[in-house]
Amino acid sequence: MDINSFDKIIKRSLDIREKYHQLEIKGNGAQWTLEEDALAYLTDAGLVGRNVMSHEKTWLKKDSAEELEHKLAENIWWLITLADRTGIDIKEAMEKFLTKTENIF
Structure with a gap:
């Protein structure tokens, strides 16, 4: 994957998260906090x-291959x-993580 592809993935990810924030505001009156996002991540x-x-x-x-992929x-x-x-x-x-880890080996 080239860096432009990763840039597109990041943009699409953030666009989707913004849409979820709008649903949260509509349903709960506020978007999730950073802590709520972190807890949702940990659940997943x-x-x-x-x-x-x-x-x-x-x-x-x-067999949950499709669910695992998701x-x-x-x-x-x-x-x-x-x-x-x-x-x-x-x-x-x-980049920092990969470089640091590669240098260990």
Whole structure:
């Protein structure tokens, strides 16, 4: 994936999050706080774990390959939106992380 593709993914992710904020305002009178976003992310991260267990046949659920795929992507979406809300440039953060980790090896 080139950087322009990642830029498009980030923009689309933030556009979708803004639409959810509008639904939150309409339904609850306020958009979710940063903490509520973080808790929603953690819930979805836990569901990734359950779906991996289902994939490995160690959790009593139907084969959930489609759900696992969805939740993995949703977790990336959450991380993009959390980075944005905390003022972190996710592209720069990824570059730093990858470089630091590569240098360990």
